[in-house]
Amino acid sequence: MTDATFDIVVIGAGIAGASVAAELARTHHVAVLEREDFPGYHSTGRSAALFSEIYGNGVVRALSRASRDFYYAPPAGFAPDPLIKPRGAMYIARESQLPQLERFAANSDLAGSIRHITPEDALRACPILRPEYVHAALMEPDAADVDVAALHQGYLREFRAAGGTLVTNADVESLVYRDHQWRLTTPSGTFSAKIVINAAGAWADTIASKAGSTPLNIQPCRRTVVLVEPPLQLSPDAWPMVIDIDESFYLKPDAGLLLLSPADETPIAPCDVQPEEYDVAVAIDRVEQATTLNITRIRKRWAGLRSFAPDRSPVIGFDGALPGFFWLAGQGGYGFQTAPAASRFAAALVRGEQPPHDLIEFVAELSPQRFASPTAARSAT
Secondary structure (H helix, E strand, O other): OOEEEEEEEEEOOOHHHHHHHHHHOOOOOEEEEOOOOOOOOOOHHHOOOEEOOOOOOHHHHHHHHOOHHHHHOOOOOOOOOOOEEEOOEEEEEOHHHHHHHHHHHOOHHHOOOOEEEOHHHHHHHOOOEOHHHOOEEEEEOOOEEEOHHHHHHHHHHHHHHOOOEEEOOOOOOEEEEEOOEEEEEEOOEEEEEEEEEEOOHHHHHHHHHHHOOOOOOOEEEEEEEEEEOOOOOOOOOOOOEEEEOOOOOEEEEEOOEEEEEOOOOEEOOOOOOOOOHHHHHHHHHHHHHHEOOOOOOEEEEEEEEEEEOOOOOOEEEEOOOOOOEEEEEOEOOOHHHHHHHHHHHHHHHHHOOOOOOOOHHHHHHHOHHHHOOHHHHHHOO
């Protein structure tokens, strides 16, 4: 058991906690407390991430655009290999879905990132698609696969190199604020700090309740993923990610296999989530309807947690009611594509600095105080 004092304690060592800890360790004495045996067990370690500037709502897209430079030019020594690999993302629509596709394309901030392509071009890009399924398509050519492990480990390396302390098996049992300090009790010791950052992912509301804050209705949702073999005569490596415009499914190449998901968002209590057979069957059925695949063998299946605030935008900022209690939660499955910008933004607020110029207009939209009343939190969409 230890009893240690820090400037800042970050709860959670997933991509949100690791990235903000790396930023803040340059200027502060920082500890990260992780409830599991190793960082990133629940969501970060189960992500099949894509960097996309058009995926998510407007706030998420802004954070993604502000993260682009980091992905293409990370700090020297951050990772031994590039963080991203060109992939492309293609949104497809059936005839009945054409209005949804056009509404999506009409978002003004998407103009420089997407282009309409013909159904014939869509079939050439992904030859397993059924012609009768694709009546229109949009292509985001600059979407890219993210090396999830490299990004996460790069931040953890930077954190440790700056003198940060990572403590695993440190589930926070209690948080008490007294004498201008937070005192956190865990199985691995007791830790004190003036500032606590709640980057606990699916457990964010649980941590808030322990601290005496009002939970923000951060809802964990199960997301199911399946890996299957492509047709023997085809190599999918150059195919784009394919996304139904209503996001009823997506598929993408993954190391010679095909990764499928029904894009499910089943509300669930925070847990070590596992895939349900029903969701696996739904993923297969939806993909078989849209493609010529006949899936008879599954290589692997898993599930992860995506945690959403009521308005589906991340929550980044001081609590407003509790001194020194900072929220970094509700990434909603967009944690990797937004981590570089979200961590810069969060670190600036924690230090009391001006937010980054490319994100300053989103301070109110990211603040936990946007849910100042129970009515506002319930009615947000």
